Amino acid sequence: MEVCRQRRQQGHSIPRLSTLAAKRASREASWRPRTRDSTSTSSSLQPRRYREVKCVVIVAIDIGATWTRVAVFEQRRMLAKKVFGTAGGEKLLERMVEAVLELVDRGSIDAIGVGTIGPLDIRRGAIVKSPNIGGKTIELGKPLAKALGTPTYIVNDCVAAVWGEYVYGIGSENLVYITLSTGVGGGAIVDGHLLLGRHGNAHEIGHMVVDVTGFMECGCGGRGHWEAYAGGANIPKFAKKLVQVWAEKNPNIKRHKFYQSVLEGVTVEKLYQTARQGDKLARAIVDEINRYNVVGFTTTTNVYDPDTIAVGGSIALNNKDLVLEPIARAVRESRDLVTAPPKILPATFGHEAVLYGAAAIAEEPPKHLLKAIEYNTNNT
Ligand SMILES: [Zn+2]
Incomplete structure (x- = not known):
């Protein structure tokens, strides 16, 4: 998929956490609140809290009890999506990585956001003994960040959705x-x-x-x-x-x-x-x-x-x-x-609330989430 072609032609490498943090800081420095009745002719998502950003490619993942959805967002627009059955969870990680790489080049991704069924151990980015996937524990944080070489942020699905409403919606x-x-x-x-x-x-x-x-x-x-x-x-x-x-x-x-x-x-x-x-x-x-x-x-x-x-x-x-x-x-x-x-x-985003929320978590992770998680290393 052609994402952020101009950036790749300029030879930009995969952003590190510090790069994304710098991007965030510069955006926040120039942030102005939007008025409720502001209008725009752009078809892209119009966030209420932040100015539009340049060329940020986000992978958003929604792990539900029945279906897992993987989507690519560029400049806050959903470009493509893949859906597959969560089915017991054994091969969940493998299937997620496969789906991401079918949608986007590994080196094009700026960050990954995941909204998942719980309960969670947020420090490890693990689903812990979830009754919805047969009581299994699945480690996601480190393996996902490593497989895709990208900072990864994993939260509960409804936490993602409320953050999506906060950043992009209500x-x-x-x-x-x-x-x-x-x-x-x-x-x-x-x-x-x-x-x-x-x-x-x-x-x-x-x-x-x-x-x-x-x-x-x-x-x-x-x-x-x-x-x-x-x-x-x-x-x-x-x-x-x-x-x-x-x-x-x-x-x-x-x-x-x-x-x-x-x-x-x-x-x-x-x-x-x-x-x-x-x-x-x-x-x-x-x-x-x-x-x-x-x-x-x-x-x-x-x-x-x-x-x-x-x-x-x-x-x-x-x-x-x-x-x-x-x-x-x-x-x-x-x-x-x-x-x-x-x-x-x-x-606001109907059946795709968790996907938009996961994108928002990846783009604007709250500071206390960054402090809590232990799985993003310098290798990602
Ligand atoms: Zn209960």
């Missing part, structure tokens, strides 16, 4: 990103500071307890966690247990045509589609899932006091009418809030 100093997808996750910026935590897991909001009765078991082994009720991997199990409990009280439910589908393990897509068609049982299940979503959103709001919550993830984005809008309404009216209700909006 730009607010008090901002939360929540994903409702295979799992439930979040990232938070408080007073302009990206929360990371000791191990990089300061925002595992999907594992907050939303039900002290522990009706559902989470993939992590805990009980009553938000993700166990509203994560796509768990919704079919939750729906089944719900209708079984409801049927004990009201056996007539068993005659409902959707009841059998739920017992057999209805897909998330089918559940929301059936609810949208007006089926009462499907609608009752969706409403029950939303009760837990509202507890999660209100608690998150009370903890971080954001002015905006950007929501991503396929369940929220594909079902705005049945998920996003009812949650936003209920949070606005909630008596459980001890602070002002935030705006609740779809993520």
Whole structure:
């Protein structure tokens, strides 16, 4: 791929960390805030916080529970993307390197950003015993930086997404990103500071307890966690247990045509589609899932006091009418809030929020992330 041809013709070598830091410093020195109503004829991404940069090539990687996406950005525009199944994780590293090199020359990359499912050990850049990839631990930091000879920055996927909203999107100093997808996750910026935590897991909001009765078991082994009720991997199990409990009280439910589908393990897509068609049982299940979503959103709001919550993830984005809008309404009216209700909006970059976030992390890594990570050496 032709990236930054002019720079390569001039014989520039792979930038080192210090070079990128110098680029950042010079950009920040010339930074001027954009006004909200500023317009541009350029088709490239228009960041709110930074002036446009010259010729920075970023590889962004989004490691999801099901799919891994690899993309190349030049001057903040996504040029190309490859998607493959995360599939157990054994060959994940190898496949990521292959995909990157199919998209871009090794020597053209300025930095790599990775947003991944957790939990993480942020110092090593490792996914640690993730329930979403069969409890495996995968070292990414050192091997990726070494294989591609480029500074690499690895954070939780929702941390990447909230940083992407901060640098390229909404730009607010008090901002939360929540994903409702295979799992439930979040990232938070408080007073302009990206929360990371000791191990990089300061925002595992999907594992907050939303039900002290522990009706559902989470993939992590805990009980009553938000993700166990509203994560796509768990919704079919939750729906089944719900209708079984409801049927004990009201056996007539068993005659409902959707009841059998739920017992057999209805897909998330089918559940929301059936609810949208007006089926009462499907609608009752969706409403029950939303009760837990509202507890999660209100608690998150009370903890971080954001002015905006950007929501991503396929369940929220594909079902705005049945998920996003009812949650936003209920949070606005909630008596459980001890602070002002935030705006609740779809993520600026939709299904690609993590990719844009990973690009933002690589381009503008926060200082405390640079301090925490141990895997970028002089050899990268
Ligand atoms: Zn959990």
